[in-house]
Amino acid sequence: xxxxxxxxxxxxxxxxxxxxxxxxxxxxxxxxxxxxxxxxxxxxxxxxxxxxxxxxxxxxxxxxxxxxxxxxxxxxxxxxxxxxxxxxxxxxxxxxxxxxxxxxxxxxxxxxxxxxxxxxxxxxxxxxxxxxxxxxxxxxxxxxxxxxxxxxxxxxxxxxxxxxxxxxxxxxxxxxxxxxxxxxxxxxxxxxxxxxxxxxxxxxxxxxxxxxxxxxxxxxxxxxxxxxxxxxxxxxxxxxxxxxxxxxxxxxxxxxxxxxxxxxxxxxxxxxxxxxxxxxxxxxxxxxxxxxxxxxxxxxxxxxxxxxxxxxxxxxxxxxxxxxxxxxxxxxxxxxx
Numbered sequence: 001x002x003x004x005x006x007x008x009x010x011x012x013x014x015x016x017x018x019x020x021x022x023x024x025x026x027x028x029x030x031x032x033x034x035x036x037x038x039x040x041x042x043x044x045x046x047x048x049x050x051x052x053x054x055x056x057x058x059x060x061x062x063x064x065x066x067x068x069x070x071x072x073x074x075x076x077x078x079x080x081x082x083x084x085x086x087x088x089x090x091x092x093x094x095x096x097x098x099x100x101x102x103x104x105x106x107x108x109x110x111x112x113x114x115x116x117x118x119x120x121x122x123x124x125x126x127x128x129x130x131x132x133x134x135x136x137x138x139x140x141x142x143x144x145x146x147x148x149x150x151x152x153x154x155x156x157x158x159x160x161x162x163x164x165x166x167x168x169x170x171x172x173x174x175x176x177x178x179x180x181x182x183x184x185x186x187x188x189x190x191x192x193x194x195x196x197x198x199x200x201x202x203x204x205x206x207x208x209x210x211x212x213x214x215x216x217x218x219x220x221x222x223x224x225x226x227x228x229x230x231x232x233x234x235x236x237x238x239x240x241x242x243x244x245x246x247x248x249x250x251x252x253x254x255x256x257x258x259x260x261x262x263x264x265x266x267x268x269x270x271x272x273x274x275x276x277x278x279x280x281x282x283x284x285x286x287x288x289x290x291x292x293x294x295x296x297x298x299x300x301x302x303x304x305x306x307x308x309x310x311x312x313x314x315x316x317x318x319x320x321x322x323x324x325x326x327x328x329x330x331x332x333x334x335x336x337x
Contacts, residue, residue: 010095011102012128013316014086014169015139016069016119018162019184021051021085022310024317030310031093038081039067047084073162074108074136076118077325086126090186104319106136106312108163110179124282126267134319136160136312137167137177140281143315144305147257148172153269154276157294158312159284161185164254165260166271176234176264179236184284187212196247199236201225215243244289251290255297262298277301 013024016036023032041048043064049057054067070081105123107116116133123131127299138148138156146154149172158165161184162169167177173238188208195208203211203225214221220237227234232302258278278300280291287307295302305311 010099011104011320012093013104013106013313013320014089015106015125015136015313015316016071016086017160017312018069018074019160020309022313023089024313024320025093025095026317026320029317030313031070033310033313034089035333036069036071036085037067038070038078038085039065040081040084041065045080047081050085050088067123074160075111075115075162076122079118079122082118083122083125086123090127091304094127100127100134101333102130103128104132104316106135106139107133108179109135109137109165109167109174109177110163114164115147134316135165135167135174135177137165138169138174139313139315139319140165140305140311141167141279141315142318143279143311143313144279144308146279152276153265153272155258155261155273155278157252157254157278157280157282157285159183159280159282159287159290160312161283164249164282164284165256166257166264168261168273170269170272175266175269176261178257178261179252180257182257183282184209184212184251186250186253187247187284187287190250191243191246194243195223195225195236195238196228199223199234200228201234201236202228211243212247212287215240240288247287251287251293252297255294258294258298273300277303279303279305281305281308283309285309 005163011026015022022030025031035055036197037054038047039054039057057067062197068081070078070174076082080194101162104124105119107119120131137156140146140158141156148169154169156167164180168175188205191211192203195203219240222237224235285304292305
């Protein structure tokens with residue numbers, strides 16, 4: 001039975017991602033989905049804009065203003081920027097100004113104690129009354145509707161922008177897990193490097209991301225950029241198979257992380273995965289043909305979850321709705337400084 005008193009409607013679940021941050025408000029669902037980007041005034045250190053507004057300013061700001069992503073590999077790399085971003089996101093989504101919200105935040109499964117403390121403190125200082133952490137693969141599995149509390153094995157591969165996390169879950173706990181920094185950003189970098197090597201065209205991260213997203217929707221992709229040899233504008237057409245070739249190395253690294261997790265898998269749970277399959281979550285799960293590629297590499301059926309990019313946020317929200325059942329999975333609450 002759900003605990004209806006532990007958390008109130010003012011409380012929030014946050015999927016603090018390298019590329020995007022999603023906020024789930026209890027009773028309202030996902031109320032915010034914005035880029036994890038911050039515009040900072042270098043003269044004062046003040047955060048001027050976050051999310052969509054800050055992302056639109058990339059490359060268009062004066063020298064005194066910089067845009068940054070305060071998380072790398074799913075963990076806080078710029079504490080002050082992360083705190084400012086969280087404060088503005090929390091203020092944007094909270095309904096009551098009279099009492100600070102309690103917050104659940106997702107973190108990668110492989111984070112260190114120092115990295116966990118950075119998330120706790122940044123969220124507390126951003127305006128949370130108390131903060132609890134849950135591992136992102138567990139939240140992703142809950143959001144994908146996997147039977148995480150049953151005595152059977154469920155495997156989730158959560159592919160974010162900064163990290164890929166593989167977890168084998170049974171009876172509400174993580175039996176085996178692997179974390180890799182090869183994820184969405186690495187896929188973008190592989191596309192950029194391939195185009196530069198084969199066609200001498202320099203393309204930015206946003207263009208590479210657009211190419212990655214377009215795979216499978218169009219058989220031919222037109223890429224425009226600056227020729228690094230002549231310095232002149234240049235256009236080239238890329239086929240879907242060509243782009244998939246460019247992604248072969250990072251995709252193989254993700255497959256290796258999955259296979260490494262199987263090495264620590266008990267025989268009984270291995271049979272469950274053979275029957276139920278591996279579930280892909282995270283924005284990277286939307287990559288065209290990734291499920292088939294991983295299925296060939298692992299010999300297991302691979303399924304893409306419904307709304308994979310939202311699974312972690314949805315799972316965090318379900319923790320808000322039924323907090324008592326998962327209370328032992330959370331860190332002790334952090335006091336607001």
